[in-house]
Amino acid sequence: MNPIIEVKNVSKAFGGLQVINNCSIEVAKGSITGMIGPNGAGKSTLFNIIAGTLPEDSGQILMDGEDITHDTPDQLFHKGLLRTFQIAHEFSHMTALENLMMVPPDQEGENLFSTWLKPSLVREQDAEVRRKALEVLDFINLSHVKNELAGNLSGGQKKLLELGRTMMTDARVVLLDEVAAGVNRTLLGDLVSNIERLNRELGYTFLVIEHDMDMIARLCDPVIVLAQGQVMMQGTIEQVRNNPEVVEAYFGNAL
Template identity: 65%
Template sequence: MIEIDGVSKAFGGLQAVHNVSFTVERGSITGLIGPNGAGKSTLFNIVAGVIPPDEGRIALDGQDITGLPPHQLFHRGLVRTFQIPHEFSRMTVRENLMIVPAGQQGESLLQSWLRWARIVRQDREILRRADEVLDFLEIGHLADELAGNLSGGQKKLLDLGRTMMTDARAVLLDEPGAGVNRTLLGKLAEAIERLNRERGYTFCVIEHDMDLIARLCDPVMVMANGELIASGSMETLRQDERVLEAYLGSGSSGQAGASA
């Protein structure tokens, strides 16, 4: 579904990503792991249209999307979340969901005057959809809470909910487990699995929690020093000397031990 073909990116003399190629298959939950500084976030930013590649090509469903800005990718069904959630802190959880759908007629002053009944119907539909998302994520009890008051894990669930308010086909998840307690992490993982299984969402996940990667992802791609060094199931990668060396060589022996 997402094809990454020969992508490279340098910042001055630093080669952040070098000739990376892999495919995120439709209907998969594909993992992207590697030690700090491996180039994972840079690659995500390229795919998400935040920065252009120096070389290479990105395709979505066979169509070239290289260099398209995030708002255009949003309308094509490719969305991303961030390691640090970007909620509207002074709006309620429900309001954070309701502002997501594009093309709302109430945003136009002229439409507000001329098509009020249609706007009311659209608002009711968006409200229904938002409440459905809240129920799906089991955070309906937080609907009227200010988003800024949520815990880190609750904000990650809200971030996932915002992707559900779009017509997303492919979602880039940037460290969904970061800063999330184990209870909420289990709920978040379950929501991702259900979205994949029941609604056909395709995910690509950057994550440092190897237990979460092992639960969710197959296949898993491994980057180190800007390059793709291995791919396969977590079971296979746990025995791969290249993967172990990449983590151990970066001073991440504890992390490598957890994944091995």
């Protein structure tokens, strides 16, 4: 399959600590690719470099063949590359519905002159954004909390809401950072099902950092094992689980 994300020989050091060391990975278009490894392996650092929130020291990032190495997060957002966070970043004093309606860029209502000179256009666009937001809430099974302040939602509901925000724009690649953290098993099942649906029905490509091996096993193929800032191996979850070096060095009996 053609890669949609290519990381080529990327390195990153903090002071004298080499966190990412000449690392290269590819994420196939339409895949759900997992990235696992011990704490300190460099997973979050590499994620942040791909997401444009951290500059690399050397190397290159490509998206669909286009160099995005120095793109900012907002530029990447407009190109369809989005990320979620281990700790959800909701607008806590806005409702779940309002959180989704904030996402689409270039809304006419954000322009003061449009609110004066084009009120009908503003109302029409707001109605369309609201309609889409309600559809997204229905998709992620959060319609029952649409008028609840986002800050009052459970951890799992906030993760679902973050996933819903990716549906309010033309997402192509979504970076999921520890999406299972702090989520109860019931809501985690909903979250996994929604990721699968977004991949299957809307063609989203996912790159997933996760410690929950059951979730990785259900969702991800291939799985990249990162260690000391480099790729230790890549393969199916079965190949990872049956690799003695991976099991002994990083997982013990956890797999």
